[in-house]
Amino acid sequence: MTRLIDLRLGLFLAALFAVTVLAPLATTLPSTSALNLPSYLIPLMGKYLCYALLAVALDLCWGYAGILSLGHGAFFALGGYAMGMHLMREIGARGVYANPELPDFMVFLGWTELPWFWYGFDMFWFAAVMALAVPGLLAFVFGWFAFRSRVSGVYLSIITQALTFALLLAFFRNDMGFGGNNGLTDFRDVLGFSLSAPSTRIALFVLTAVALAGCMLLARAITISKAGKVLVAVRDAESRTRFLGYRVESYSVFVFTVSAMMAGLAGALYVPQVGIINPGEFAPANSIEIVVWVALGGRGTLVGAAIGALVVVALKSWLTATFPDLWLFALGGLFILVTLALPNGLLGLVDRLKPRKAKPATEVPA
Amino acid sequence: MTPGLIGAPLNVAQLYLDGVCRSFDGFKAINGLSLAVEKGELRAVIGPNGAGKTTMMDIITGKTRPDEGKVVWNGDTDLTRIDEAGVARLGIGRKFQKPTVFETHSVEDNIRLALKAPRGVFPVLFDRRSAEENRRVTEYLDRIRLTHLRAETAANLSHGQKQWLEIGMLLAQEPQLLLVDEPAAGMTDAETMETAELLKSIAGERTVIVVEHDMDFVRALNCRVTVLHQGSVLAEGSLDHVSAREDVIEVYLGR
Numbered sequence: 001m002t003r004l005i006d007l008r009l010g011l012f013l014a015a016l017f018a019v020t021v022l023a024p025l026a027t028t029l030p031s032t033s034a035l036n037l038p039s040y041l042i043p044l045m046g047k048y049l050c051y052a053l054l055a056v057a058l059d060l061c062w063g064y065a066g067i068l069s070l071g072h073g074a075f076f077a078l079g080g081y082a083m084g085m086h087l088m089r090e091i092g093a094r095g096v097y098a099n100p101e102l103p104d105f106m107v108f109l110g111w112t113e114l115p116w117f118w119y120g121f122d123m124f125w126f127a128a129v130m131a132l133a134v135p136g137l138l139a140f141v142f143g144w145f146a147f148r149s150r151v152s153g154v155y156l157s158i159i160t161q162a163l164t165f166a167l168l169l170a171f172f173r174n175d176m177g178f179g180g181n182n183g184l185t186d187f188r189d190v191l192g193f194s195l196s197a198p199s200t201r202i203a204l205f206v207l208t209a210v211a212l213a214g215c216m217l218l219a220r221a222i223t224i225s226k227a228g229k230v231l232v233a234v235r236d237a238e239s240r241t242r243f244l245g246y247r248v249e250s251y252s253v254f255v256f257t258v259s260a261m262m263a264g265l266a267g268a269l270y271v272p273q274v275g276i277i278n279p280g281e282f283a284p285a286n287s288i289e290i291v292v293w294v295a296l297g298g299r300g301t302l303v304g305a306a307i308g309a310l311v312v313v314a315l316k317s318w319l320t321a322t323f324p325d326l327w328l329f330a331l332g333g334l335f336i337l338v339t340l341a342l343p344n345g346l347l348g349l350v351d352r353l354k355p356r357k358a359k360p361a362t363e364v365p366a
Numbered sequence: 367m368t369p370g371l372i373g374a375p376l377n378v379a380q381l382y383l384d385g386v387c388r389s390f391d392g393f394k395a396i397n398g399l400s401l402a403v404e405k406g407e408l409r410a411v412i413g414p415n416g417a418g419k420t421t422m423m424d425i426i427t428g429k430t431r432p433d434e435g436k437v438v439w440n441g442d443t444d445l446t447r448i449d450e451a452g453v454a455r456l457g458i459g460r461k462f463q464k465p466t467v468f469e470t471h472s473v474e475d476n477i478r479l480a481l482k483a484p485r486g487v488f489p490v491l492f493d494r495r496s497a498e499e500n501r502r503v504t505e506y507l508d509r510i511r512l513t514h515l516r517a518e519t520a521a522n523l524s525h526g527q528k529q530w531l532e533i534g535m536l537l538a539q540e541p542q543l544l545l546v547d548e549p550a551a552g553m554t555d556a557e558t559m560e561t562a563e564l565l566k567s568i569a570g571e572r573t574v575i576v577v578e579h580d581m582d583f584v585r586a587l588n589c590r591v592t593v594l595h596q597g598s599v600l601a602e603g604s605l606d607h608v609s610a611r612e613d614v615i616e617v618y619l620g621r
Binding site for chain 1: 427429449450451454455459460462466467468469470471475478479480485486487490491492493495535539
């Protein structure tokens with residue numbers, strides 16, 4: 001029987017737990033201490049964990065069900081916009097134009113009333129539900145049409161890419177009502193807590209870590225269930241699965257929707273920590289980068305996806321600061337390296353370096 | 367033949383194809399094919415390459431829609447309106463020509479996924495392995511003689527073992543009808559004969575249609591034979607009967 005928490009996941013969760021406890025503690029140390037962690041690093045780490053969660057979401061549908069989505073950034077951004085809309089409403093009359101009802105950009109555009117699709121976002125719970133429901137619903141409808149028409153492989157990847165590109169163009173437009181080019185920003189607080197307060201930052205960071213751990217456990221539970229085995233079966237021999245009586249499209253829609261909701265959750269946690277959401281999050285290149293994270297870490301492992309995201313994003317932070325021109329070359333180079341030399345990613349490399357386990361006696365031919 | 371009238375009366379035909387046509391880019395792969403198979407029957411379908419054997423299976427199993435004609439299951443269900451999964455759920459199992467198993471799953475999991483059970487996403491998601499299920503898995507593994515390889519990854523099986531595993535998966539589905547496409551391909555003579563014995567033992571309880579090229583294998587099945595040629599039935603009867611016919615010899619056996 002496969003265990004929910006195997007060695008790899010156990011080690012990862014233990015490390016995540018340690019960081020989640022120690023990092024906030026380290027910010028309270030005196031600034032003269034060598035172990036002091038500047039508190040501005042907490043939201044940065046929280047942002048990294050959001051990316052790790054996004055990578056886990058993609059790995060669930062790509063690594064296990066073989067659905068290579070090149071548009072997962074769209075689900076992430078939609079979750080982010082849902083939370084951003086709430087944070088905009090929470091600014092209230094403290095905006096530049098001091099309009100209690102309308103966010104600044106609407107006043108600036110000369111709008112007199114709130115568009116209907118902004119209704120309800122003044123309530124946190126509504127925004128939180130929408131952050132999951134909107135990406136989930138989009139994935140469900142999109143997946144239902146795509147999988148029912150048996151669109152798969154590279155064609156599916158291309159239309160997911162088109163999806164995120166179409167949303168990019170739409171969200172750039174001022175008359176869409178989402179702040180156009182500038183997106184949503186200048187947030188003040190969430191649930192009454194100031195976003196710039198160290199305690200709020202720590203709470204958001206801890207919440208992100210809990211969400212990451214929870215989603216990894218959920219994803220793991222799905223993949224080790226019988227349905228998870230069906231997903232792998234679809235990936236490896238789709239028609240065999242159909243002829244066994246499984247409706248492949250139902251399974252694909254299910255996992256695609258769950259994955260999109262996880263991506264939406266990651267986006268919703270990302271926005272308050274980063275302080276802005278703009279249409280750039282829909283950029284096709286963002287979605288492709290997620291694929292590189294998962295490929296680098298090792299697809300179909302969940303833990304590898306999270307590690308891949310953390311490694312690549314840390315590398316990106318360092319490279320864009322020290323050698324800004326090199327980043328895209330490094331990203332491309334990494335992808336080539338992984339494709340040619342590390343087909344199973346970093347975790348695959350770890351497995352290869354480990355001495356092989358002796359085969360259990362049951363496998364000896366009788 | 368008048369459309370709608372076929373050789374066997376409806377009440378005994380478990381599967382009955384009536385005037386089925388299907389063309390691909392103008393080529394008539396199936397051309398007015400009519401065929402009736404009785405419940406519990408073992409039937410061999412032979413014919414030269416391009417005779418339409420695999421297309422016939424694709425039509426029965428819902429993979430390909432015919433341009434014309436009906437495929438009637440148990441006298442009341444038209445299979446041409448149902449997708450592959452729906453056809454499988456009605457109790458029609460199919461084995462491919464090339465052994466197709468889930469390579470990254472263990473032998474045991476391959477059987478487990480095939481076991482007759484609800485197929486919807488949520489019942490499967492919350493399915494918990496029971497002792498009863500393990501017993502059934504063992505039963506099928508014993509029958510295909512792969513019990514000792516239970517935990518082995520299916521990718522590591524030999525070609526013949528994969529063929530057997532796929533047959534085991536087919537049995538685990540507990541289908542009423544098994545469609546078996548060239549089961550003896552790539553098997554040794556001994557394995558071929560064992561497979562023939564296995565299929566004969568299944569027939570009676572279940573209906574079995576075997577598409578095969580290997581004449582020794584068809585002879586070992588010792589059953590009614592349908593010869594397909596250019597997408598329709600050329601001859602039907604015992605192997606001795608059909609192989610004595612001039613037209614059959616000309617298109618197939620004589621080459």
